Amino acid sequence: MYLLENWYVAALSVELDTKPLSRQILGEHVALFRSESGRVVAFADQCPHRGYPLSLGSVVGEELVCGYHGFTFDCGGVCVAIPGQDRIPGRANVRSYPVVEQGIWVWIWMGHGEADYGALPATPWLVANDEWSTVSGVAKISASFDLLVDNLLDLSHETYLHGGSIGTPEVATTPIEVEVDDETNAVRVFRHMNAVECPPFYSRTTGLQGKVDRWQDIDYSPPGFYLLHARIAPVAQPPLPDGRDDHAFHMKIFYGLTPSTETSVYDFWALARDFCLGEDEIDRFLEKMQRGVVQEDVDALNILQSRADDRREVSEVSVKIDRGGLAARRVLASMREAATRR
Ligand code: FES
Ligand SMILES: [Fe+2]
Numbered sequence: 440m441y442l443l444e445n446w447y448v449a450a451l452s453v454e455l456d457t458k459p460l461s462r463q464i465l466g467e468h469v470a471l472f473r474s475e476s477g478r479v480v481a482f483a484d485q486c487p488h489r490g491y492p493l494s495l496g497s498v499v500g501e502e503l504v505c506g507y508h509g510f511t512f513d514c515g516g517v518c519v520a521i522p523g524q525d526r527i528p529g530r531a532n533v534r535s536y537p538v539v540e541q542g543i544w545v546w547i548w549m550g551h552g553e554a555d556y557g558a559l560p561a562t563p564w565l566v567a568n569d570e571w572s573t574v575s576g577v578a579k580i581s582a583s584f585d586l587l588v589d590n591l592l593d594l595s596h597e598t599y600l601h602g603g604s605i606g607t608p609e610v611a612t613t614p615i616e617v618e619v620d621d622e623t624n625a626v627r628v629f630r631h632m633n634a635v636e637c638p639p640f641y642s643r644t645t646g647l648q649g650k651v652d653r654w655q656d657i658d659y660s661p662p663g664f665y666l667l668h669a670r671i672a673p674v675a676q677p678p679l680p681d682g683r684d685d686h687a688f689h690m691k692i693f694y695g696l697t698p699s700t701e702t703s704v705y706d707f708w709a710l711a712r713d714f715c716l717g718e719d720e721i722d723r724f725l726e727k728m729q730r731g732v733v734q735e736d737v738d739a740l741n742i743l744q745s746r747a748d749d750r751r752e753v754s755e756v757s758v759k760i761d762r763g764g765l766a767a768r769r770v771l772a773s774m775r776e777a778a779t780r781r
Contacts (some may be wrong), residue, residue, distance in 0.1 A: 440778070440779070441698060442774055444555070445550065446555075446664075447663040449547035450544075450545045453543070455479055457473055459495075460472065464698070466701070469482070470492065471494075474498060475501065483534040488507070491505055501514055508522065512532070512533055518533070536549065544575075546559060570716075571691070572711065572717055573709055574726040575707070576726070577706065580703065580706055580737050580741060582741055582743060582744035583701060587736075588767050591694055591696070592659060592766075592767045597610045597611075600735050609653075616629040626661065626767045627657060629655075634651075634675070636650065637651040637653070639728075640725075651673065652670070655668075663696050665695075667693075670688070710725055
């Protein structure tokens with residue numbers, strides 16, 4: 440079941456222009472585009488007239504013209520013209536979803552109630568600024584949203600699935616701390632690895648060699664937003680008591696988890712770093728590495744889903760490393776239960 444009354448990442452900002460993009464989000468077909476003035480718009484991808492996908496229409500100025508018989512809609516979804524007649528039935532309007540373009544991501548509110556703008560995740564790192572450089576991408580996975588949550592909340596898999604890039608032995612063996620914020624539903628998982636091997640992902644970009652302190656602090660805001668605070672620093676140099684941490688390298692690793700159907704999910708990813716700012720070569724390296732990492736997850740989740748589809752029951756044995764994933768499952772279950780009561 441989908442948690443409708445929430446914000447989800449719908450697209451990378453760079454994906455949208457005046458040629459509409461069709462994307463299935465929470466089971467609904469959505470047409471995303473920019474008007475000629477650059478405004479981002481999301482419509483139900485179904486013309487009220489005969490159901491033709493509006494994503495196959497054309498943007499003309501601030502309007503979208505259906506590609507079948509020419510019904511024309513303004514950016515709010517109001518039908519403003521029908522060829523051959525002046526009268527426009529009220530039911531000719533199309534559903535327009537609230538959208539917010541925030542830096543490199545475009546967010547969509549899929550709920551039927553008022554959009555809760557206060558609940559939009561804050562992503563200042565992903566908005567153009569002088570302190571962080573970003574790279575980003577998106578992958579579609581043929582697996583359920585829940586399998587992706589499990590994957591992201593238990594990073595011990597890095598050691599085995601991502602051995603050549605970000606996985607080192609200590610990721611799997613270092614104990615984690617898990618916290619759930621009952622107010623906000625945030626699930627936090629802390630893994631502080633001290634005096635450990637620096638994986639290629641970080642040694643190549645930070646220049647640190649040999650042992651480092653490597654911290655991974657996950658902050659998951661269910662259902663759709665995940666932020667991993669990664670800190671790489673020379674050994675035994677923690678942040679100062681006032682919070683300053685200038686001797687460390689920081690990377691924020693973002694995932695927008697957007698269910699497409701019950702068995703497919705969009706994995707929007709982004710990396711923001713506070714070092715090697717604006718260096719193209721580092722951008723290209725990180726983008727290539729992260730694409731590879733994401734593809735390894737995609738391949739693993741695709742096969743897990745296909746095996747799950749073969750079985751009637753999935754049996755599992757949970758162990759210590761699963762505490763973050765289990766906490767997220769509990770939070771999601773209670774959000775789903777609350778949603779069914781509404
Ligand atoms: S289906 Fe869109 S105008 Fe006819
Ligand atoms: Fe992974």
